[in-house]
Amino acid sequence: MNSLSTACLIVIGDEVLSGRTEDKNINFIAKRCDKIGVNLAAVRIIPDDHKVIKDAVIECHNDFDYVFTTGGIGPTHDDITTECIAKAFKVNIEVNQEALRRLKVHYKKLKVVLNGSRIKMARIPIGAELIDNPVSSAPGYIIKNVYVLPGVPKILQAMFIGLEDKICGINNMISKNIVVHSAEGEIAEFLENIQSKFNEVSIGSYPYFRPPDVGTNLVLRSLDINLINKASLAILKKLTEYKIQFEEN
Amino acid sequence: MNSLSTACLIVIGDEVLSGRTEDKNINFIAKRCDKIGVNLAAVRIIPDDHKVIKDAVIECHNDFDYVFTTGGIGPTHDDITTECIAKAFKVNIEVNQEALRRLKVHYKKLKVVLNGSRIKMARIPIGAELIDNPVSSAPGYIIKNVYVLPGVPKILQAMFIGLEDKICGINNMISKNIVVHSAEGEIAEFLENIQSKFNEVSIGSYPYFRPPDVGTNLVLRSLDINLINKASLAILKKLTEYKIQFEEN
Numbered sequence: 001m002n003s004l005s006t007a008c009l010i011v012i013g014d015e016v017l018s019g020r021t022e023d024k025n026i027n028f029i030a031k032r033c034d035k036i037g038v039n040l041a042a043v044r045i046i047p048d049d050h051k052v053i054k055d056a057v058i059e060c061h062n063d064f065d066y067v068f069t070t071g072g073i074g075p076t077h078d079d080i081t082t083e084c085i086a087k088a089f090k091v092n093i094e095v096n097q098e099a100l101r102r103l104k105v106h107y108k109k110l111k112v113v114l115n116g117s118r119i120k121m122a123r124i125p126i127g128a129e130l131i132d133n134p135v136s137s138a139p140g141y142i143i144k145n146v147y148v149l150p151g152v153p154k155i156l157q158a159m160f161i162g163l164e165d166k167i168c169g170i171n172n173m174i175s176k177n178i179v180v181h182s183a184e185g186e187i188a189e190f191l192e193n194i195q196s197k198f199n200e201v202s203i204g205s206y207p208y209f210r211p212p213d214v215g216t217n218l219v220l221r222s223l224d225i226n227l228i229n230k231a232s233l234a235i236l237k238k239l240t241e242y243k244i245q246f247e248e249n
Numbered sequence: 250m251n252s253l254s255t256a257c258l259i260v261i262g263d264e265v266l267s268g269r270t271e272d273k274n275i276n277f278i279a280k281r282c283d284k285i286g287v288n289l290a291a292v293r294i295i296p297d298d299h300k301v302i303k304d305a306v307i308e309c310h311n312d313f314d315y316v317f318t319t320g321g322i323g324p325t326h327d328d329i330t331t332e333c334i335a336k337a338f339k340v341n342i343e344v345n346q347e348a349l350r351r352l353k354v355h356y357k358k359l360k361v362v363l364n365g366s367r368i369k370m371a372r373i374p375i376g377a378e379l380i381d382n383p384v385s386s387a388p389g390y391i392i393k394n395v396y397v398l399p400g401v402p403k404i405l406q407a408m409f410i411g412l413e414d415k416i417c418g419i420n421n422m423i424s425k426n427i428v429v430h431s432a433e434g435e436i437a438e439f440l441e442n443i444q445s446k447f448n449e450v451s452i453g454s455y456p457y458f459r460p461p462d463v464g465t466n467l468v469l470r471s472l473d474i475n476l477i478n479k480a481s482l483a484i485l486k487k488l489t490e491y492k493i494q495f496e497e498n
Contacts, residue, residue, distance in 0.1 A: 019280030019282070020453075021455065030266055044291065047290060076437040079454075115438070117438050152458050154458055185366050188367075189365060205327055207401055208401075
């Protein structure tokens with residue numbers, strides 16, 4: 001699994017840290033990364049703070065193949081992501097003419113004035129490549145390995161799916177789930193033995209707790225379907241031997 | 250607002266990063282921190298990886314007043330949090346006799362065998378203080394400024410609320426919401442002016458997008474009710490002047 005590209009998601013927003021807004025983007029991006037074969041290796045939620053954003057962007061730019069940021073690219077005073085990213089990469093910001101054109105078309109259609117605050121959304125670091133926004137026109141952008149996206153889930157989702165062909169993943173990660181109708185503690189010992197025999201299969205064990213129903217979801221993941229099948233068979237054999245009920249899916 | 254204690258939450262779990270599980274603990278802990286007057290300043294989601302967990306714990310231990318971890322303290326092979334924390338603080342792990350006693354009582358009541366895998370949940374770094382688990386008995390623990398908690402939301406929630414009296418917060422942070430029935434771009438300019446006049450009030454602007462309804466939630470936060478009222482009045486005056494509809498709540 002070493003050959004998978006790595007990604008980090010940086011969620012920028014005081015409102016998520018204060019609990020006012022429940023983030024909806026992490027799980028969406030995690031699932032999409034899984035689907036396109038990129039290893040989402042870390043997520044950070046950080047506040048609307050110049051130094052914190054700048055430092056996080058530099059660190060993640062160095063540590064991961066892909067960095068996604070969400071939030072902070074709107075028209076208001078607390079939208080400071082672009083400023084911080086420009087500082088991180090020591091580039092200037094300009095009114096991007098193509099971005100401005102898109103905003104003009106969009107707001108003309110809506111019969112809404114493209115005022116100074118809205119023009120702020122066309123201010124893009126020099127040299128960045130635009131990311132299309134099919135919902136509300138104001139683009140995101142790509143600078144080095146950093147993909148800068150908005151925080152509003154519906155807009156983020158449309159934009160993310162649109163840019164996936166720019167991301168090189170391996171889409172043959174295979175996974176298999178086994179629902180075990182027994183607590184983790186009943187199966188932990190043989191599971192550890194099986195995991196130690198299959199290094200190339202990652203076996204995750206996730207308890208669920210919905211009294212009176214207590215059980216465990218097992219998730220086997222690997223690039224090799226044969227190894228998944230072998231590890232899975234070893235688990236099913238043990239479950240049968242212990243008379244523990246399960247379902248495959 | 251500098252006098253608020255800071256906290257960082259570390260969510261440990263491959264299942265969250267792969268998108269398989271949607272985290273429910275971040276928003277819960279964010280809200281509780283807000284309620285008890287602790288500034289949740291960062292969240293990290295990290296994989297089940299020894300080095301990554303150890304490094305994150307050391308870094309957050311140094312950078313924040315409180316560190317909460319969720320996940321990885323169950324009985325299975327992929328529960329490695331305690332090992333990593335012991336390594337981070339260079340302490341040994343022992344079977345904690347009080348933790349073992351609680352597990353014995355719990356499993357006796359359930360008529361379930363307390364096997365070797367389950368006894369793993371009584372293995373606690375030496376010197377750590379136990380955190381009560383009123384749901385399923387296996388305790389969390391506090392070591393230095395790190396609060397080690399499970400990942401299952403129902404259990405986490407009961408445990409977190411129980412330990413809140415150990416956390417020193419300032420619970421007089423005041424917030425006020427204004428729902429503005431207009432897009433961010435319409436109000437951004439005067440909002441920036443008002444924010445620049447009220448340094449001690451944090452004014453957050455959060456667009457919502459539910460076509461045809463597009464609008465903005467404004468959140469004013471401060472330790473000083475008078476400043477909130479003054480800043481709020483300045484905003485309402487401008488909204489009225491611009492003939493923009495709003496609701497206070």
